[in-house]
Amino acid sequence: MTISDLDLPKEICTHELTDATRLATQLADDVAGTLSAAIEASGVASLLVSGGRSPIAFFEALSSRPLDWSHVQIGLVDERRVPVDQADSNEALVRQYLLRNQAAAATFVGLYREAPTHEEAARLSGQSINELRRPIDVVVLGMGEDGHTASLFPGNPGLAAALDSQCLDSCVPMRAPVAPYERISLSYPVLASARRRYLAIQGSAKLETLRQALRSDPLQMPIRAFLDQPLEIYWCP
């Protein structure tokens, strides 16, 4: 099975690449072009990226693209509630692989905030997201095999509110089924309002997850919330 075998809504555009290196390179070209167009149009561009392991090659490729990075704001779609010098930190991942080479000139707005409670940390993170140019120009989502995206995980008491198109909170406290358990996630309205949304996934297991998500609902598989609107899906075996 490949991505072209899925019965996806017509708003979704798919890109099938032969391997992860080609996916990273083509996605970096696409995102760099979109950011350059945004800078051309309004003088600034905002980009939100996901953490995890898959984006590393994409970050490395994008970091070398020649665009006016001094006019680019980079943020995260989610964060683990760990200090930014820890290996599990998405900020640490972005600083190591994306904020280097040409992209070192970009402005990074992190999500991690020290706070006495998970809820207060999410509230403070939401304030930092409001520093970014809105609507966000580019969002690059990942997806877990359970159908989560960002840190919108099934089974969370706050998931329905976070997926509500009227959710007023930019960031929400979430719990992941794997450590580090406490997460901060952007809510559906912030992610869905991005001018251009990408989903980058690899392998047959995630293709099967996407196939199941098409027949599921967002509360069971949160990625489903993003499949009824324009989305560029990059996939390789």
Ligand SMILES: O=C(O)[C@H](O)[C@@H](O)[C@H](O)[C@H](O)COP(=O)(O)O
């Ligand atoms: O903080 C995170 O872990 C990510 O933001 C998360 O949403 C990620 O995109 C998926 O879990 C896929 O992760 P992989 O790319 O490692 O499979």
